[in-house]
Amino acid sequence: MAAAGRRRVTIKHVAREALVSTQTVSRVINERPDVAPETRQRVLDVIERLSYKPSALARSLIRQRSHTLGVVTAGLQYMGPARTLNGITAKAEELGYTLLLEELADFAYRDVEHILDNLLARQVDGIIWAVQEAGDNREAFTTLLDDFPVPIVFLTMHEVPGWHIITFDNYLGGRLATEHLLAHGHRCIGHIMGPATWWEARERRRGWEEAMHAAGLPAADGHCAQGNWSSAQGEQAFARLHQQFPEMTAVFVANDQMALGVLNHAHRHGIRVPEDLAVVGFDGLPEAAYFWPPLSTVYHNQSELGCRAVSQIADLVEVVEAAEAPRAQVTWLQPELVVRASSGGPLSNPA
Amino acid sequence: MAAAGRRRVTIKHVAREALVSTQTVSRVINERPDVAPETRQRVLDVIERLSYKPSALARSLIRQRSHTLGVVTAGLQYMGPARTLNGITAKAEELGYTLLLEELADFAYRDVEHILDNLLARQVDGIIWAVQEAGDNREAFTTLLDDFPVPIVFLTMHEVPGWHIITFDNYLGGRLATEHLLAHGHRCIGHIMGPATWWEARERRRGWEEAMHAAGLPAADGHCAQGNWSSAQGEQAFARLHQQFPEMTAVFVANDQMALGVLNHAHRHGIRVPEDLAVVGFDGLPEAAYFWPPLSTVYHNQSELGCRAVSQIADLVEVVEAAEAPRAQVTWLQPELVVRASSGGPLSNPA
DNA sequence: ATGAAAGCGCTAACAC
DNA sequence: GTGTTAGCGCTTTCAT
Numbered sequence: 001m002a003a004a005g006r007r008r009v010t011i012k013h014v015a016r017e018a019l020v021s022t023q024t025v026s027r028v029i030n031e032r033p034d035v036a037p038e039t040r041q042r043v044l045d046v047i048e049r050l051s052y053k054p055s056a057l058a059r060s061l062i063r064q065r066s067h068t069l070g071v072v073t074a075g076l077q078y079m080g081p082a083r084t085l086n087g088i089t090a091k092a093e094e095l096g097y098t099l100l101l102e103e104l105a106d107f108a109y110r111d112v113e114h115i116l117d118n119l120l121a122r123q124v125d126g127i128i129w130a131v132q133e134a135g136d137n138r139e140a141f142t143t144l145l146d147d148f149p150v151p152i153v154f155l156t157m158h159e160v161p162g163w164h165i166i167t168f169d170n171y172l173g174g175r176l177a178t179e180h181l182l183a184h185g186h187r188c189i190g191h192i193m194g195p196a197t198w199w200e201a202r203e204r205r206r207g208w209e210e211a212m213h214a215a216g217l218p219a220a221d222g223h224c225a226q227g228n229w230s231s232a233q234g235e236q237a238f239a240r241l242h243q244q245f246p247e248m249t250a251v252f253v254a255n256d257q258m259a260l261g262v263l264n265h266a267h268r269h270g271i272r273v274p275e276d277l278a279v280v281g282f283d284g285l286p287e288a289a290y291f292w293p294p295l296s297t298v299y300h301n302q303s304e305l306g307c308r309a310v311s312q313i314a315d316l317v318e319v320v321e322a323a324e325a326p327r328a329q330v331t332w333l334q335p336e337l338v339v340r341a342s343s344g345g346p347l348s349n350p351a
Numbered sequence: 352m353a354a355a356g357r358r359r360v361t362i363k364h365v366a367r368e369a370l371v372s373t374q375t376v377s378r379v380i381n382e383r384p385d386v387a388p389e390t391r392q393r394v395l396d397v398i399e400r401l402s403y404k405p406s407a408l409a410r411s412l413i414r415q416r417s418h419t420l421g422v423v424t425a426g427l428q429y430m431g432p433a434r435t436l437n438g439i440t441a442k443a444e445e446l447g448y449t450l451l452l453e454e455l456a457d458f459a460y461r462d463v464e465h466i467l468d469n470l471l472a473r474q475v476d477g478i479i480w481a482v483q484e485a486g487d488n489r490e491a492f493t494t495l496l497d498d499f500p501v502p503i504v505f506l507t508m509h510e511v512p513g514w515h516i517i518t519f520d521n522y523l524g525g526r527l528a529t530e531h532l533l534a535h536g537h538r539c540i541g542h543i544m545g546p547a548t549w550w551e552a553r554e555r556r557r558g559w560e561e562a563m564h565a566a567g568l569p570a571a572d573g574h575c576a577q578g579n580w581s582s583a584q585g586e587q588a589f590a591r592l593h594q595q596f597p598e599m600t601a602v603f604v605a606n607d608q609m610a611l612g613v614l615n616h617a618h619r620h621g622i623r624v625p626e627d628l629a630v631v632g633f634d635g636l637p638e639a640a641y642f643w644p645p646l647s648t649v650y651h652n653q654s655e656l657g658c659r660a661v662s663q664i665a666d667l668v669e670v671v672e673a674a675e676a677p678r679a680q681v682t683w684l685q686p687e688l689v690v691r692a693s694s695g696g697p698l699s700n701p702a
Numbered sequence: 703a704t705g706a707a708a709g710c711g712c713t714a715a716c717a718c
Numbered sequence: 719g720t721g722t723t724a725g726c727g728c729t730t731t732c733a734t
Contacts, residue, residue: 082433089454
């Protein structure tokens with residue numbers, strides 16, 4: 001395999017063999033009508049015989065359109081980003097785009113410009129920034145975005161006028177979770193949040209806070225602990241929270257993995273779930289249904305998020321193509337509460 | 352943003368502004384020595400001022416080298432493929448490669464040729480086939496690979512002479528898990544395997560079988576049930592197995608997610624783990640340490656697998672470049688047993 | 703219906 | 719040191 005050296009078959013080879021000019025070959029491969037049927041067939045035969053494949057590179061160069069999208073992601077080892085990417089690839093394939101992938105070494109990666117330059121150098125038609133907002137990792141864009149040569153869609157961040165953004169309503173998710181626990185009669189509801197540097201973590205927390213306040217209940221700082229999304233830190237955060245807020249009868253955890261850590265801690269310390277402690281997670285991992293007890297959670301379809309991103313960027317690319325004025329647009333997607341045993345199940349036996 | 356229409360800045364613009372030829376600009380951006388310091392500075396200034404970025408497309412075209420790797424994956428919604436991709440992106444970044452990503456709609460996807468053609472049309476320097484072997488999804492390659500224009504590395508498949516393959520030793524993993532259970536005194540050890548169409552599933556099963564046979568014990572068909580890697584089917588497979596093999600005191604489950612299903616079933620039916628049933632999983636998900644009880648598992652570093660793939664393909668690309676004869680090579684990586692409570696912990700209290 | 707010439711943005715080979 | 723010419727593989731005028 002890997003027959004080194006052998007030169008690529010080009011349009012010239014085909015033209016020579018078929019005894020036509022390169023333009024005629026070009027017409028054939030682009031399915032232009034103005035080619036005599038027999039010429040077309042002759043060319044097609046040669047193409048087949050030489051197994052000629054047009055160079056997408058050369059085409060992109062001349063057409064100034066690559067049908068390639070740049071995708072920037074981070075944390076592919078985690079479920080969320082991977083599922084989003086999954087949605088992106090599916091939709092991209094459907095719409096005939098190929099993807100250039102860049103993964104940031106970490107969420108707070110600074111050298112945004114370097115990444116974008118590489119993508120632009122490769123003539124991407126548009127960019128999907130699929131990195132969640134964390135820390136000031138949006139900072140660099142504020143100056144970059146004026147006059148940016150291709151459309152760019154951001155995922156999962158707060159609204160900014162003029163930017164194209166697609167995001168789940170994390171605040172709503174937090175409210176749904178908390179209101180569910182309130183409906184079950186809980187009054188002392190704690191929260192384990194993700195890193196406060198993350199927009200999503202802050203939004204989910206805000207949902208918890210406002211739901212509590214709306215019920216006339218406190219959502220004090222002492223009722224909230226912070227973890228880094230991992231089960232290990234979920235467990236530790238809960239241990240702290242349990243000490244500083246012993247009255248707590250329910251906890252809303254900002255993701256399923258940390259919630260798993262909470263369940264683990266509960267088992268180890270004889271805390272019964274949901275009798276002593278009701279738990280609601282966030283994400284809706286398929287596995288959460290098989291935790292013990294099965295975990296109530298806020299489901300958001302992250303694959304769908306990726307699909308939407310591609311659809312929107314594709315739209316924007318066409319719009320730019322047509323030289324229309326691209327309108328900024330923010331799309332909010334809604335998470336859904338999935339009730340299972342860890343929170344006491346559906347509301348049949350309210351406290 | 353997205354300033355439509357404005358033309359790309361090219362080397363010509365820079366040349367004109369700097370009052371030099373395009374060649375000189377080319378020399379500057381390629382850091383050739385033979386440019387007068389002041390000329391260089393003048394050019395650099397113009398580059399800066401116009402924020403000129405060389406077109407990687409044009410470069411690839413002329414150099415016949417794109418510094419781009421094609422990556423084909425499938426099932427990014429699952430941890431394994433996503434982690435592998437994570438390793439791939441990290442190493443690719445390190446070695447200065449950009450990635451073109453293709454995700455197959457499913458593992459048994461047939462139209463391999465279409466995928467490869469798209470990658471080749473975009474002049475990738477090499478391809479990483481990161482789709483696990485399942486069904487006959489290697490079939491198409493047997494004819495394609497003679498005379499394939501670029502090097503290609505396969506992940507996770509059985510050995511084939513002449514192919515470049517990097518894979519974990521799943522057979523070894525199956526043996527490690529089973530021998531661990533045997534060492535704990537278990538004699539009736541069941542197995543829940545992945546889909547028999549998957550090479551990995553068959554290898555893990557073979558590890559179980561041979562370990563059992565080596566201990567003079569049976570590994571009958573009735574002692575094995577099949578699932579599709581999901582927790583849901585893990586639970587169901589275990590339910591079946593439990594009925595048809597009631598003597599079973601231990602089970603080796605081919606992945607952690609299915610093992611979670613087993614644990615769930617055990618809780619629901621009052622089966623104590625590990626007292627009544629010892630469980631060992633496979634994969635080594637971080638979450639497995641927080642299952643209840645914490646899950647013993649066979650860890651394989653799938654990110655590392657991706658790293659290796661990039662290293663190897665990069666080597667092969669250089670080799671082809673240097674017109675050396677590329678040698679086929681198979682790399683076996685070794686999984687490790689991680690012992691936790693679900694299998695009775697480290698061997699301190701053998702039966 | 704087909705071909706010739708020009709050029710996308712860049713670099714290699716040779717001048718001078 | 720620097721410019722000229724040619725050409726990577728393709729498409730787009732504009733002839734014929």
